[in-house]
Amino acid sequence: MSLISFDVEKCTACGICSMTCPINIIMPGEKGAPSLPIEYEAFCTHCGHCEAICPTNAIMVSYQSFPPEDDNASIEQTNPEQLxxxxxxxxxxxxxxxxxxxxxxxxxxxxxxxxxxxxxxxxxxxxxxxxxxxxxxxxxxxxxxxxxxxxxxxxxxxxxxxxxxxxxxxxxxxxxxxxxxxxxxxxxxxxxxxxxxxxxxxxxxxxxxxxxxxxxxxxxxxxxxxxxxxxxxxxxxxxxxxxxxxxxxxxYPKYKYRKIPGRKKADILWR
Structure with a gap:
């Protein structure tokens, strides 16, 4: 079984998985689904970027991993002011x-x-x-x-x-x-x-x-x-x-802090 496989029925050949692969080992398909050549499998870091970014859920991995029970990403829902x-x-x-x-x-x-x-x-x-x-x-x-x-x-x-x-x-x-x-x-x-x-x-x-x-x-x-x-x-x-x-x-803290003390301003070198 391939380390990473692509469901040709779901894949739209959008190429996003290939463009976002950190190691650049997913080859875009010219007319169909992309592929991970077997000779490149040893370089895969099992990061899951391809699986996570696929808009049609067309990518499956065979290496062992343990996702959370709810694996729907929602980072954009974090309120910046609250954070x-x-x-x-x-x-x-x-x-x-x-x-x-x-x-x-x-x-x-x-x-x-x-x-x-x-x-x-x-x-x-x-x-x-x-x-x-x-x-x-x-x-x-x-x-x-x-x-x-x-x-x-x-x-x-x-x-x-x-x-x-x-x-x-x-x-x-x-x-x-x-x-x-x-x-x-x-x-x-x-x-x-x-x-x-x-x-x-x-x-x-x-x-x-x-x-x-x-x-x-x-x-x-x-x-x-x-x-x-x-x-x-x-x-x-x-x-x-x-x-x-x-x-x-x-x-467990024994006391609760009530205020936010000051800190230095960020020392930034702009280019």
Missing amino acids: KKYIQSRRSIRVFKDKSVEKEKIKDLFEAVRFAPSGMNGQPVKWLVVTDSSEIKKFADLTIDWMRMMAEKDADHPLKRYFPVLVALADAGFDPICRNSPGLVYAYSENASGYTDSIIALTTFDLIAPSFGLGTCWVGLLHRAAVEYQPLKEALGIPAGFVLQFPMLFG
Whole structure:
């Protein structure tokens, strides 16, 4: 069976699938349906552009994919003013309710996140999802242990000036790293080239989370510690051979933000 097939009864030979194919491997038909030559099948990224854009639903794919239950695209229905306000209202949350996030809600959130774009549709991002608050606290404690070690070991560490304050807060019973968060997601991939795709996916997670009633916070200090401190990396339990990309906290915000604070104007170089 062909990787991509065309229903000749439905196809109008409009050529749109050929024009929008990112790899330009769909050959337009001179008098009939287009085709994907078998020698080009290995170059197909399984992106689904051809299937998604066909105006007569004449394209079928044989590779495995998992579309949403409702696969009708409706991006043009998004109100730009509402979406702009939604993005402007997004905040980093550092005080969470003492409440676990339901597993079904997390899975539903990932139904959006899994559609985040990736280079050549490689979809390299894998996820560690931690909802055990005691495990998250252990990661935070190990990050503090790393700071104690680095404060003595590396006088030139670029983050050293932050260590005394954060260690003091931890010693006083606070959690300045993971903020007593009830949830943590850590993006990882098979190689370092998955970094950009991971950040795109995490940004998607970050932006959609408030619509689920959740707040998020990027955790750069935890990531720096995980990269440099083997005990923390082992505690995370990422499979051998995989690369940690970046973590994010999530949970129900304890407080509600009422205003949108100012930001710099966009620094744009017009051409």
